[in-house]
Amino acid sequence: MQDPSPAAPTGTAADTGTQRKSKRSQVRWLMVILVAVATAIAYIDRANLSVASDFMQDDLQFSNELKGVMLSSFFWTYAIFQLPGGWLVDRFGPRALYAIAVVWWSIGTAATALTRGIGGVIGCRLGLGIGEAPVQSANARVVSEWFPRRERAFASSIFDTGSEFGSALSVPLVTALIALVGWRGSFVATGALGLVWVVVWLLVYRSPRKHKWANQSEVDYIEQGGGRTEEKELEDGGKQPMKWRDLFRYSTTWALVAGYTCRGVIIYFFITWYPDFLINQQGFSMLQLGLFGAIPGLAAMVANWLGGLFSDWLVRRGTRIELARKIPLVVGMLGASTIALASVAQSPLVAMTCLTVSYCSAAVATGALLSLPADVAPTPRNVASLTGVQNFGSQLGGIIGPIAIGFLLGTGQFAYVWPLVFAGAMCVLGALTYAFLVQVKPLDEQKPMFSRA
Template sequence: MNQALQQAPRSKVRWLVAGLMWSAIAINYIDRTVLSAAAPHLQAEFHLSAMEMGIVMSAFFWSYALLQLPAGMLADRFGQKIVLGASVFWWSLATAVTGLATGFKSLVLLRVMLGIGEAGAYPSNAGIATRWFPRKERATVAGIFDSGSKLGGAVALPLIAWLLATFDWKVTFAITGVLGLIWCVVWVLVFRDSPADHKRVNAAELAHIRDGEAVSRNDSTGAAAAVPWHRLFAHRNIWAMCIGFFMINYNSYFFITWLPTYLVKERGMSLMEMGFMASLPLILSMIVEVFAGWASDRVYASGKLSLTATRKLFLVVGLVMASSIGLAAFATSPLVAVALLCVAKSGTTVAASQVWALPGDVAPGNMVSRVAGIQNTVSNMGGVVGPIVTGAIVGATGSFIPALLFSSGLIVIAILNYLFLLGKVEPIQFNQVPVEARNRDERNVDVSA
């Protein structure tokens, strides 16, 4: 790198890209949350039972969880611009036309369609982070784009409640759907799969993005991409990433499913108090997540800790914070309980800033979105199972205390998982073999664990 290139001021297009990634996730969560706020209106209009409404709400996860890996494979194969753009367009259209639903069956179908579209968001963002950001900035951008989910969750309910009061549920779905369609126009005009193809990215920023080993991995479409995706499971780090994120998501979904009920029934809050208190953990955790990503990148860039030590440090610190959910069970004051829950939720996001950087750290070649898809498939099983198990424990015991302690116990398992199962954080290496041999006998592909 010559002196003139080092001294030239860098353009900052990558942070514009980060903003688009963040807004896609924020819209993602607004669109998946609108049904919860509109549920009473839908139940009344279509005469839905509580069980039918529950099926409608869960239908989203049927397609969303199952299509994470296929979405990641498509993003790696055809590029994140096409896949993320098509995903946002698809789910926004599904949201906008929900107002045309005529009953239970059509609502289930439209929620499944929403899940199909939203499945492409996180795997695509993980791939974009690797293409557009050097390793020393990936936790920052991971914290930025994932924080959009907290803003979407915190802002969605009051925003949608206002729309429902001002218009009706049909118009509300249409308005929230249009947000994503507007995003798609900006995305097509601004984003390019490779920063080298973007006219506003200068040589200094491109050199910064491609710092060190990133250049070969960002543009790699070689032998690693030809290795079947299931071979990734031969590596311990893939298992550690999936197990850990499952435990984190199990806890995270408590805050967007059972927390309102907990605050009203267990802590005796009014609906107005609950609305404010339930939003605090989400708002605070959004800020903490961005800071945690930035801080971990600064630690790694300083050279004081290796990438492995940096990732494990912030994962463990975040999960120790997350274990506060167990302490909240015994808090005598509702305010102390909420404060502990704020610490717990913030802890899950400290860990999440590292979780979403890991696919870019460990994926071989052009397989980042695939690795992210695998990780997110398993993690969303935690989102599916968590609310059900919490409900079963509360129903059986009549108290949230055992449920919160169980959640805290899973966090302890997650800590041990990241400390001991997660190995050295580095790209998974596949031995190259001739294409003819690979086609003749797939067993000739050797995976280094």
């Protein structure tokens, strides 16, 4: 695709009037929908295992302890490769890295069908983790380039909606696929989704100034509203990117990791142990799981949008950016702690209500949370790197949570008391971290914790 023609000079009143009448294109919303779809596919592929695990457990014969390790294994490589993944997105751009990543993880998902033991499953999950590692960083980079600050939290909510939609859809979708083609066939079918997406992505995605569908009015709207395009910042005498290792000199960077670790515990409960809780604790049948299991995820999608709109509304009305991000973050994390109440629910309805409130509350925090890297990054080419660092924390939660739940899991009517109390406590700790330890301003305007080596 060719670059759009440069805008005509705007020095005259007539020219200015013409610009005012020019209808702004809306290509930025197509870009965020594209990454939302990719995120949904990623979550379907990673959540496939949690739905299929009971069938696999019968077939491959492994214990609950090994099941927890298997469910956690994706996050080992996913966490580690967050760090180089974000750097690679900043180095080569989201278009190329996204395509490579989706092809990689789609093959890894489909390959699970060929495994003959738990070791093979774990190997495929490790490969899946490597492939999906750059996703969040690429998403954040796309939003930072394509959206002004006043729309950034809502745009982040839209792409993250893919995670709730993917998690929710994975339950009925994979359940139906298993019924039709078995658990092995379900991995092949979900792996094929990503390859279709890659074709569309390569045909459609370009940066704002290089996209022939985005007119000058939209490009100006993005850049003048704080969209972090490299071209604009270079024209304005922008700074050189901060070295990757220097990001860790600031306490805010470490607080982003800690806060996301806490949130990761509860989010990944819904991706790993959630079907087991409904089946073995609440007595759901597979049919009931397929019919009702998607309720918290679907409700969280709406809560996600509302949280992002609320944060952006605060920005538009002149609220300090720090408060506009922290209010939904802190309120959402505190509300998510209600997951602990599900552990003592006396009926499936009460349990599902508690889980839905918890998941929705965590979703309210999402738009503000995912806007933080763009808000605190010193340059556009640090956004993806800082997102990768932040998302590393989420994956620590993904590693810690499933294993801790597996070992804390009791027996009998209240088997999930300690696991869900643990998850609720992590939510409270996360709220305190965002309230008191995160500073929402560029890192180079903050006082570093450590001097340069």
